[in-house]
Amino acid sequence: MRSISWRIFVRLAITTVLMSMFAYGWVYWQAQSTEIAVRQRVLLNQAKLIASYLVLDEQGEPMLDLPQPIVNSYKSTTGSQRYAIRDQAGTILFGSGRATGPLPLFRQLTQAAYDYDPDGPGPLHMYGAAVKSSLNGRLFFTQVEEDVLDAVYLRAAVNEEFLTDGGWLQAPFLLTWLGVSMLAVRRALAPLKQVSRVAEDIDPATADTRLPTRNVPTELVPLVRAINLALDRLEHGLMRQREFNANAAHQLRTPLAVLSANVESMQDKSTAARLSYDIELMSRIVNQLLLVARLETMSHLPNEKIDLLAIVTDVATNLAPLAIASGKKLEILNDATPIFVHANAEALRAALSNLVENALSHTPPDTTVSIRLTQEPTVEVIDCGPGVPPDKRDQIFERFWKGDRNGKGAGLGLAIVKHIMTALQGSVSISDNPGGGAAFTLRFPPATQH
Amino acid sequence: MVSSVIPAPEGAKNCCATMRILLMEDHDRLAQTIAKGLDEFGFRVDAFPTAEDGINATTGVQYDALILDLGLPDRDGLEVIGELRQRNIEFPILILTARYGVDDRVAGLDRGADDYLMKPFAMKELAARLRALLRRPGRVLGATLESGNLRFNTVLRQLVVNGCAVAISRREIGALELLMRRAGQVVSKRALEDTLYGLSGDVNPNTVEVLISRLRRRLDDIGADRSIHTLRGIGYLLRE
Numbered sequence: 286m287r288s289i290s291w292r293i294f295v296r297l298a299i300t301t302v303l304m305s306m307f308a309y310g311w312v313y314w315q316a317q318s319t320e321i322a323v324r325q326r327v328l329l330n331q332a333k334l335i336a337s338y339l340v341l342d343e344q345g346e347p348m349l350d351l352p353q354p355i356v357n358s359y360k361s362t363t364g365s366q367r368y369a370i371r372d373q374a375g376t377i378l379f380g381s382g383r384a385t386g387p388l389p390l391f392r393q394l395t396q397a398a399y400d401y402d403p404d405g406p407g408p409l410h411m412y413g414a415a416v417k418s419s420l421n422g423r424l425f426f427t428q429v430e431e432d433v434l435d436a437v438y439l440r441a442a443v444n445e446e447f448l449t450d451g452g453w454l455q456a457p458f459l460l461t462w463l464g465v466s467m468l469a470v471r472r473a474l475a476p477l478k479q480v481s482r483v484a485e486d487i488d489p490a491t492a493d494t495r496l497p498t499r500n501v502p503t504e505l506v507p508l509v510r511a512i513n514l515a516l517d518r519l520e521h522g523l524m525r526q527r528e529f530n531a532n533a534a535h536q537l538r539t540p541l542a543v544l545s546a547n548v549e550s551m552q553d554k555s556t557a558a559r560l561s562y563d564i565e566l567m568s569r570i571v572n573q574l575l576l577v578a579r580l581e582t583m584s585h586l587p588n589e590k591i592d593l594l595a596i597v598t599d600v601a602t603n604l605a606p607l608a609i610a611s612g613k614k615l616e617i618l619n620d621a622t623p624i625f626v627h628a629n630a631e632a633l634r635a636a637l638s639n640l641v642e643n644a645l646s647h648t649p650p651d652t653t654v655s656i657r658l659t660q661e662p663t664v665e666v667i668d669c670g671p672g673v674p675p676d677k678r679d680q681i682f683e684r685f686w687k688g689d690r691n692g693k694g695a696g697l698g699l700a701i702v703k704h705i706m707t708a709l710q711g712s713v714s715i716s717d718n719p720g721g722g723a724a725f726t727l728r729f730p731p732a733t734q735h
Numbered sequence: 736m737v738s739s740v741i742p743a744p745e746g747a748k749n750c751c752a753t754m755r756i757l758l759m760e761d762h763d764r765l766a767q768t769i770a771k772g773l774d775e776f777g778f779r780v781d782a783f784p785t786a787e788d789g790i791n792a793t794t795g796v797q798y799d800a801l802i803l804d805l806g807l808p809d810r811d812g813l814e815v816i817g818e819l820r821q822r823n824i825e826f827p828i829l830i831l832t833a834r835y836g837v838d839d840r841v842a843g844l845d846r847g848a849d850d851y852l853m854k855p856f857a858m859k860e861l862a863a864r865l866r867a868l869l870r871r872p873g874r875v876l877g878a879t880l881e882s883g884n885l886r887f888n889t890v891l892r893q894l895v896v897n898g899c900a901v902a903i904s905r906r907e908i909g910a911l912e913l914l915m916r917r918a919g920q921v922v923s924k925r926a927l928e929d930t931l932y933g934l935s936g937d938v939n940p941n942t943v944e945v946l947i948s949r950l951r952r953r954l955d956d957i958g959a960d961r962s963i964h965t966l967r968g969i970g971y972l973l974r975e
Contacts, residue, residue: 564916
């Protein structure tokens with residue numbers, strides 16, 4: 286997974302390096318041609334200088350009277366320069382010793398520059414300049430030559446100079462270019478962050494949210510549109526799911542009501558009682574399944590500021606007859622001060638009902654299930670049952686986990702409690718009741734002060 | 736405590752007159768079984784599958800209560816409640832619903848329904864809730880409250896146990912009346928305080944507790960087969 290910024294960075298860097306190399310090449314070629322021109326001028330001057338020392342003596346014979354420094358410079362063993370003066374026939378009259386190349390074509394001019402390979406396609410290459418001069422009607426040719434090895438040194442020196450001084454100019458140029466490009470890319474992609482934030486908040490409860498296309502680079506608009514269309518289809522599916530849940534509730538509950546009423550009117554009362562028990566069990570499972578289905582389509586519950594004590598009292602009031610009927614007691618321990626939490630009343634009521642029902646079914650007859658409220662805020666539901674061994678405390682909240690396989694209930698109650706508490710950004714945990722039994726603690730985030 | 740014994744008043748019997756219940760439910764079999772089931776509890780049920788027929792029926796017959804299914808084919812159940820209340824038909828309305836949402840129930844109660852029951856339900860509970868509605872002051876069963884062997888005539892303010900009237904203090908009888916009206920359900924301490932001592936709220940927190948423990952002993956003494964359960968922090972419940 287490479288980011289767009291990275292891709293652009295790599296491509297720009299490669300392009301910049303290639304462009305620099307091309308620029309270097311061009312400058313190099315330019316420098317080289319300049320150098321040849323300079324060299325030829327130097328050689329020509331040298332040839333003219335030597336030619337100026339050519340004179341005719343009293344007998345009319347040519348004579349070369351070179352000053353000593355010039356002679357020395359052509360005598361040096363390391364020196365790569367040579368000269369020769371030829372007569373009209375091409376015979377060498379004077380020279381520095383080593384042979385010069387053949388005369389170039391002068392084309393009506395008095396001077397000419399030339400170059401040649403004395404050893405074929407070898408490393409040695411000669412540059413030369415020739416001057417035509419006439420003394421008393423006799424023609425003389427003065428040649429000065431230099432071999433290329435010197436030229437290489439010269440060229441290397443020029444290039445080195447350029448690289449060390451001029452080459453550095455490339456670095457800041459390259460960096461600025463990359464910097465500006467990166468900035469431009471980042472600015473162009475900034476609206477995508479906004480889109481991401483909107484997308485992060487989309488869940489089943491906010492299924493009607495769509496991603497904004499405003500400020501998004503035109504290249505990416507089709508993608509955002511396509512995602513929005515996908516969201517349309519998902520929302521449609523979710524709506525159908527919700528309708529199905531509502532219909533399923535109706536379709537399942539009404540026949541159960543018929544069945545229940547028919548069983549109750551049976552003549553055989555003992556069979557009726559057993560069947561009623563089963564129907565009640567089934568009704569509970571159906572109710573819990575429907576509750577789970579409902580909760581799953583709304584992961585973020587709409588919250589409001591509610592009085593925890595009022596909800597707890599409401600739940601306890603509804604369940605008290607059930608407790609008394611099974612010979613158990615239910616109590617609320619609180620100093621009667623309201624405790625406010627930020628929660629969804631319906632979901633909270635469902636969670637508490639499930640927890641208290643669970644406690645009532647596990648506490649033995651003639652014992653009490655206590656609901657204790659604290660200001661933290663927490664709600665503790667304490668029973669006098671067998672308790673929950675530490676190694677079972679995690680799996681007890683899993684769906685369809687049942688401690689007692691023949692027990693009443695679908696094993697959904699505590700899974701529902703956990704699901705709701707998670708949605709309310711709270712938690713549920715189990716500990717041992719010091720007097721025996723289990724203590725379930727619901728923790729809530731404190732209500733924000735308004 | 737010695738209770739004086741006096742003969743029970745004649746009017747006590749009228750509590751057992753058949754109560755007529757109007758049922759609006761489009762599910763045929765459920766309507767039939769409700770009618771049959773409630774018959775065993777002494778209710779006579781007229782069932783109608785549509786809101787139209789049900790509302791029309793109220794013009795000819797004086798019903799004691801309405802059981803209303805919210806999912807009727809022709810009209811929304813909530814609308815039916817509104818229309819009946821507009822016509823000044825004051826019988827208690829109990830909503831039957833298969834929908835889970837709290838909103839439907841709250842909306843129903845806001846429109847003027849008195850109670851709700853979610854499908855599926857036990858016939859016993861439907862009957863108990865109907866009786867509780869009818870035990871409210873001014874309702875059919877409101878004049879004479881019955882629970883076990885206790886019978887309380889709210890007009891004469893007279894308590895009869897096993898056919899014998901017993902003398903009991905005014906405060907105690909007030910508490911018992913409230914508990915009997917809501918027999919089988921929890922009556923909060925607050926509700927007792929408000930009813931017995933008014934809304935002034937200046938009541939010693941122990942007053943109700945002392946009163947209830949006295950009433951409990953009294954019920955034991957007079958041989959009542961019902962007892963008062965205390966649920967700490969929640970309220971009191973007369974076991975039906």
